[in-house]
Amino acid sequence: MNNETAQQLIRLSLIHFRNYSEAEFHFCPKINCLAGDNGTGKTNVLDAVYYLSMTKSCLNPSDSQNIRYDEDFFVLQGEYLRKGEPENLYCGVKRGQKKVFRRNKKNYERMSDHIGLIPVVMISPADNSLILGGSDERRRFMNEVIAQYDHQYLNDVIHYNHAVEQRNALLKSPVFDREVLEVWNEQLIQTGNRIFRSRIGFCASLIPVFRQYYRQIADKDEKVELVYRSQLQEKDFSLLLRESFEKDRILQFTTCGIHKDDLLLQMDGIPIKRSGSQGQQKTFLVALKLANSDFIRQHCGITPLLLLDDLFDKFDARRVGHIVQLVSEDSFGQIFITHTGREHIETILKQTGCEYRLLETASGYLH
Ligand SMILES: Nc1ncnc2c1ncn2[C@@H]1O[C@H](COP(=O)(O)OP(=O)(O)O)[C@@H](O)[C@H]1O
């Protein structure tokens, strides 16, 4: 692996995190497989890795719900090597208190300052919500990827969301001040236009890579598409806001802007939700996430940690072999895979010829 772009989680310790009382894991630089029965905490380990990168869970938006039942705090600690340098991350959550996040013993003032230091991509069954859920899921997806390599973007999204909230409050208020509205409009336009341009750039460069991965995993050519949709493609944002003013006043919220964007996931010009089989949908999602990883590596100069949760559930053995072979190549870095069948995964891992480590999670095991 190239030292310049490599990062590696060497050791992870969990205290009172979900089903874990206390646990420590030592990982190898390439493929790490967590094997164990359902409910033994495989996904929880992957989510802990995600947490230390993104300062939050991939699965549960409430920090305190990740605290082990009957305890009042959790602590996650990770020891990394990043571009050859050691990094130590600490995340502590105590009920009723502000989350503490530290890099090399130094507290972050804003969690957002940390995003992008240790890039990560999670592939999990929950990705289904990208296909089945509303447009908010797909905006969240775009945000998650872009924020990891573009710091201005994350700040823009935070300011934009704040401005939408304030503008909506003003639209609801009985004392309406046009000048204050202009202030919020100005903020929306500035940040919204930048977010719009970032999303265009992101989608344009993601599409060819996504298609290539889809072809490789599906082993055939199918007409898959990602189509970015924004009202800002039709009209200038300031004009949109002016034109929708009366409507916004009546409805008492902001009806136009990049908070209405969507990313259409299509096959043969039809939403994949309707046109794709379950296997095609899953292939679509995995290709999308692998493309993300590629994208982040090229833009951050660091190869993201790749978390593959329950990848084996929906795929046949041949396709699983394909994917594992793909991610064992050098353009992917350290990988974490979960699986219930130890022997099955070991056979696949041996075939890659890569360095790998098997770690077992077990019920009744004293974590
Ligand atoms: N806050 C919590 N406190 C204690 N146990 C929890 C908490 N959240 C989840 N769990 C437990 O974690 C287990 C699920 O772990 P998970 O990582 O999803 O398992 P796996 O991926 O191996 O199937 C469940 O038994 C669940 O009850």
Ligand SMILES: [Mg+2]
């Ligand atoms: Mg699981």
